[in-house]
Amino acid sequence: MRCPRRWRAGRREMITVWGRRSSGNVQKVLWALTELGLGFERKVVGGQFGGGDDPAYRAMNPNGLVPVLQDGDVTLFESDAIVRHLARTRGMGTLQPADPAHAARADMWTCWAATTLFPAINPLFLGLVRTPRAAQDVAALKPAVAPLAERIGVLDRALAGRDFLCGATFSFGEIAPAIFARRALGLPFGAPAAPNVAAWLGRLADRPGFARWVDVPMGGCLEEWTAHEKALG
Numbered sequence: 001m002r003c004p005r006r007w008r009a010g011r012r013e014m015i016t017v018w019g020r021r022s023s024g025n026v027q028k029v030l031w032a033l034t035e036l037g038l039g040f041e042r043k044v045v046g047g048q049f050g051g052g053d054d055p056a057y058r059a060m061n062p063n064g065l066v067p068v069l070q071d072g073d074v075t076l077f078e079s080d081a082i083v084r085h086l087a088r089t090r091g092m093g094t095l096q097p098a099d100p101a102h103a104a105r106a107d108m109w110t111c112w113a114a115t116t117l118f119p120a121i122n123p124l125f126l127g128l129v130r131t132p133r134a135a136q137d138v139a140a141l142k143p144a145v146a147p148l149a150e151r152i153g154v155l156d157r158a159l160a161g162r163d164f165l166c167g168a169t170f171s172f173g174e175i176a177p178a179i180f181a182r183r184a185l186g187l188p189f190g191a192p193a194a195p196n197v198a199a200w201l202g203r204l205a206d207r208p209g210f211a212r213w214v215d216v217p218m219g220g221c222l223e224e225w226t227a228h229e230k231a232l233g
C-alpha cells in the first residue's frame, strides 16, 4: 500500500498548524508531524492567546477550537481526523499500519481515548489544573477518582506484556491514548496507579515527537497552568 500520489515524497505541500502547545489535541498533531519528519509552520492560537473567534479562524474551524491543520489546499479541524490524514497521506506502513487488524486497533484506541478516557479525566483536570489553587475543592472531586482509575485500569491491562498498545510497532493509535494517559498520571490528586501505562509512557518518551511536544509541564493549578501555557506558546 502506498501513500496517495499527491503527497508522495518529492511533492511537499505547505503545512500550517494553528494551536497552543499546552493543548493535548494540538500535541497529537505536532507529535504526528514529528514522527513523519514533516516541516511545518505553527501559529499560536487558543487559550490565553485568543484568536479562535476571529472570522478568518472561524472560516477554517467554525467551532473556534484548536487545532486546525492546513495541508496545501486541504483545511481540517478535529485532532484525530488530522492525525489520521497525516498518517494516511505520509505514513503508510509506519504511522498508518499496513496490517488492517493493526489499523483497526489504532482506530479503536483513538476512539476510546476521545470518548471514554478523556471524559473521565476532564472533571479532575478542570477542577485541579484549570482552577486557581485557593478555589480547588478536592472533596467535591473525589467521586471522579474511581471512574478514572477504572478506565486507566483498562489501558493498563491492555498494555500488559506489550511494548505498544495497538500492534508490534508504533502507529498513530498510540498517540491519543498516550497524551491523555500522561495527563491522568500527572494529576496532582486522584492520579491512578498504572505500572504498565507508566512503563509505556517511559518508552514513548524516547521518541522525539513525544519528548518535544508532549513531555511538557502542566502544573497543578490554574496559576501554574497559565504560566506554563504562556512559556510554551
Ligand SMILES: N[C@@H](CCC(=O)N[C@@H](CS)C(=O)NCC(=O)O)C(=O)O
Pocket (backbone or CB within 6 Å): 020, 023, 024, 025, 026, 045, 046, 047, 052, 064, 065, 066, 067, 077, 078, 079, 080
Ligand atoms: N474534538 C476536538 C476538540 C478541540 C478542543 O476542545 N480544543 C480545545 C483545546 S484542547 C480548545 O480549542 N479550547 C479553547 C481554546 O484553546 O481557546 C479535537 O479533537 O480537535
